[in-house]
Every structure is written in C-alpha cells, then in structure tokens.
Amino acid sequence: MRLQPRDKDILSKLDRYGVLSTRQIKEIFFTNIASSTVLRRLRKLEKLNLIGRVHGLDEGLCAWTLAAKGTSTIGARDTFRYSNRNAIEHEVTLSALRMSLESVGLGTDWVTEMELKRRSFAQNRGRDRCEQVIPDGIFTAIYKDKPVVMAVELELHTKSSGRYEKLFREYLKRDSIFQIWYFVPSHSVGRRILSEWFLACQKYASGRKPYLGYTILEEALKSPRSMRLHNGTQPTEVGRYFKAKPALEPSPAQSNEVAHTPAHTVSGESVEAA
Numbered sequence: 001m002r003l004q005p006r007d008k009d010i011l012s013k014l015d016r017y018g019v020l021s022t023r024q025i026k027e028i029f030f031t032n033i034a035s036s037t038v039l040r041r042l043r044k045l046e047k048l049n050l051i052g053r054v055h056g057l058d059e060g061l062c063a064w065t066l067a068a069k070g071t072s073t074i075g076a077r078d079t080f081r082y083s084n085r086n087a088i089e090h091e092v093t094l095s096a097l098r099m100s101l102e103s104v105g106l107g108t109d110w111v112t113e114m115e116l117k118r119r120s121f122a123q124n125r126g127r128d129r130c131e132q133v134i135p136d137g138i139f140t141a142i143y144k145d146k147p148v149v150m151a152v153e154l155e156l157h158t159k160s161s162g163r164y165e166k167l168f169r170e171y172l173k174r175d176s177i178f179q180i181w182y183f184v185p186s187h188s189v190g191r192r193i194l195s196e197w198f199l200a201c202q203k204y205a206s207g208r209k210p211y212l213g214y215t216i217l218e219e220a221l222k223s224p225r226s227m228r229l230h231n232g233t234q235p236t237e238v239g240r241y242f243k244a245k246p247a248l249e250p251s252p253a254q255s256n257e258v259a260h261t262p263a264h265t266v267s268g269e270s271v272e273a274a
Contacts, residue, residue, distance in 0.1 A: 001044055008074065011050060014066045015076040017095040018112065019054065019088065021063045024096065045070070056088035063092050094136055094154050096221055097183055104224045105244025107139040107152075133170040135180075141242040148178035150242070151210070154217070155184050158192055168200035172209050179242075181229070182214040190214035194232050 006029055013028065014020060020028075022038065030038045042064060045051045050070035054063045066076060101107040116134045135151040142148070151171075159167075171180060184190045197212045213231035215238065220227045228235040 001048060003050075003073075007041075007045060007050075010045070011066060011070045011074045011076075014051060014064060014070070015074060017098060018114070019063045019065050019091045020095055021057060021092045022061060024092070025064065054088055057092065058089070063088055090154060090156055093156065093217070097152075097154060097217070098137070100221050100224045104239075106141060106224075106238075106242065107137070107150075108244070110137050110139045112137055133167055133174070138177075141179075141244070143178065143242055148242075149176055151177045151180045153180065153182045155182050155189060155193065156217075158189055161196060164193070164196035165200055165203075168197055169204045171212075172200065172204050172206075174210060175208050177210045180210050180212040182212070183217045183220055184214050185217050187216065187230075190216070190230055194230075198232070 010025060010029055013025075022035075022042065025042065026033070026035060026038045030041075042051065046053055046064075046067070048069060049067045050073060051064050052067040054065055057063060070076075098107055098110055102110075113134050113136050116138070117132075120132060120134070136154050137152045139150055139152070140147045141150050151174075171177070182190065182193055184193065193214060194212070201209060211231065213229040215227050215229055225239065227238050229238050229241060
C-alpha cells in the first residue's frame with residue numbers, strides 16, 4: 001500500500017501526542033468522512049505495523065499509537081507503549097487538552113512526561129536518584145514579559161492526602177517552576193487540591209515557591225480563550241495572566257533556547273511522577 005500525505009501526517013501527529021482516539025483522528029484528518037472509512041484506513045495502517053491499537057476507552061472505543069515501523073518511517077525517537085488500560089483515558093484526554101491549549105498559542109513547546117523521565121534517567125545514570133516529581137507536561141509561557149515554566153497536571157481523580165503531601169513537598173523544592181496548573185473535572189476536585197497545597201505550604205514552604213491553581217477541564221477544552229484560573233482568590237481569565245510564548249519570540253535562536261528551558265530545569269532536578 002502506498003502511503004498518502006495524510007497517512008504520514010497521522011504518524012507525525014501520533015509521534016507528537018503519543019496517543020489519539022479514533023474520534024480525535026477523524027476530527028483532525030477526516031472531516032465529513034464516514035467513521036467506517038476512517039476505521040478502514042486506520043486498520044490498513046495497523047496491518048502494515050505503522051500504528052498500533054490500544055483498547056480501554058469508554059463504550060468499547062480504541063485509541064492509536066505509533067508502532068515500530070511507523071516510528072522508523074518518520075524518524076521518530078521511540079514508540080509509545082501503554083500497558084495500563086486505565087491510563088488510556090488520561091492520555092487521550094491529555095492529548096485533547098494539549099491541542100486546545102495550542103489553539104490559543106499555549107504549550108507549543110510542550111515537553112512530555114516521557115521525555116522528562118528519559119532526560120532525568122540519562123542525567124542521573126550511575127548516581128543515586130532521589131524520588132522525582134514529573135508532571136504530565138511542561139511548557140513556557142510569558143508572564144509580565146518574561147518566559148516562565150508551567151507544570152501541567154491533569155487530575156481526573158483525586159489522590160490520598162498522603163500522596164498529595166509527598167508530591168507537593170517535592171514541588172515546593174522546584175524554584176524553577178513558576179506555575180503548577182491543574183486541570184480538573186469539577187470545582188470540588190480543584191478545591192481539594194488547593195486545600196492540600198495550602199497545608200503543604202504551611203509545613204514545608206521556605207523562600208520562593210511555585211504558584212498553584214486549577215482550571216475546569218471542560219472549560220479548557222470547549223472555551224480555551226475564556227478559561228479561568230482558580231487559585232483560592234478571585235477566578236481570573238488565564239489570558240490576563242499568561243500570554244503565548246511565540247508572540248514575543250524575537251528570533252529563532254532565542255526561541256530554541258526558551259523551548260528547551262523546561263526540560264533542562266525540571267528533568268535535571270529531583271522531581272515524583274504525579
């Protein structure tokens with residue numbers, strides 16, 4: 001089978017986001033085309049070992065990742081592997097969130113959790129490694145005309161108080177992170193996280209600490225231009241705080257330098273998978 005330009009675009013998109021659902025691929029690449037046609041094409045790519053199918057979504061739906069041949073075809077670095085089906089919903093939702101943020105110019109230099117873990121492992125090989133806190137992703141945004149590091153956490157379900165205490169204790173050591181940005185399904189989840197954060201700050205904070213706030217996930221997915229950041233005071237539209245980094249990039253060289261800031265500042269530190 002001869003690969004079409006759209007096939008290669010699908011492979012590149014899977015390389016960028018790691019995993020996409022059939023519905024997401026249809027919305028991006030097959031607008032106004034029957035779902036049966038979409039599935040037929042994806043199955044052909046699967047048969048060629050270019051992409052792999054992952055089960056675990058609601059209603060029996062599946063998601064797709066790069067397979068070994070697809071990785072080599074586009075010169076990608078690694079193949080994403082998801083052995084835990086419970087993680088698929090999280091990863092597919094995270095891909096949707098990334099695309100929504102990118103639609104308003106945020107997260108264009110996103111560094112994934114997998115990449116952060118890879119760099120952390122490489123930097124700490126042969127040495128004792130402390131427990132690490134690795135967010136779902138990091139990127140840079142502009143705050144008061146300066147680039148700042150944003151750590152993103154997609155929290156579909158709450159954790160125990162003990163886990164939050166351990167997590168936030170480590171985050172409080174990360175002065176390279178400016179904002180910890182949670183995306184949550186409800187205000188009750190968001191308020192719980194804020195409460196645990198304030199408790200951790202009382203116990204462990206010293207010197208400058210990251211800010212923490214949350215945004216309702218549905219708001220971020222459906223109305224990213226007007227989504228609000230809740231930090232325990234008056235909710236504020238995110239656009240009033242942070243601007244898209246590309247808008248203020250003066251040169252490609254500076255762009256490359258800033259884009260690598262998150263990976264260097266976080267993966268080289270002791271940070272725990274959230």
